[in-house]
Amino acid sequence: MAHNPRFLALVDDCRTRIKECDVHQVQQWLAQGFEFKLIDNREQDEWQKSRIPGAQYMGRGVLERDVETLIPNLDSMIVIYCGGGFRSALSADNLVKMGYTNVISMDGGIRGWKDANYPLEGA
Template sequence: MLKKSVIALMAAVMVMALVSTAGAHPLVEEYEGQVDEMDVMDLQMDRDMGEDYLVLDVRTPEERSEGYIPDTVYTNFGTLFFNIEEYVEDQDEMFVVSCQSGARSLIAAKLLQDMGYENVINLEGGFLAWEDAGYEVEHPEE
């Protein structure tokens, strides 16, 4: 429990640092290569073939309100580490984490690995890559 609390606190601090700095956060460079990644084309191809990954969208509410990848589950980055068990009951389950550009989700995936979730995958490029690829985007109901 203490480890989970420490990681959640670290995540909250990182959110503030990511928001307040321009450019890439140093942790993104540090964590690259330490987390499995999937590009949006592979995710769409797997979905087309019937693969049903849990995809957690960890963007801000404002980002999500602009559109989101269909069939994703929303949880804010800052609360993800406190409520991960609501979404992933088995630490061996494979799931994907996505954010706006792939930076926050990379950090989230690494921290989730540190919490014991070994099969977490970062969606490389995040929502922006999905949108740029021309895949379907859903919008919140008005």
């Protein structure tokens, strides 16, 4: 999908303030049983089609409103993914602004996860 220039500029700006990792790092953490919250930040219909095993749904439209209920500890490790890594970067930036200290956006999103042939639920 081709993204508009202002959207890309906004995402690039967010990326100056957030941490990112790739799909392989997340898969490694999951395989090792590393403790973190994995948040699927896509739309509800995307979530229903397929998701990374163990992920919790918190769509972009409600993340900031509901995150404190799900994750009250500001030091919790949170990995957010979306379709390709753009929306999750925006969301990670907002969580950092809210005081969360260990937020990571998964670059490549679920498309990168699928391309790596990692397991999915609901597919």
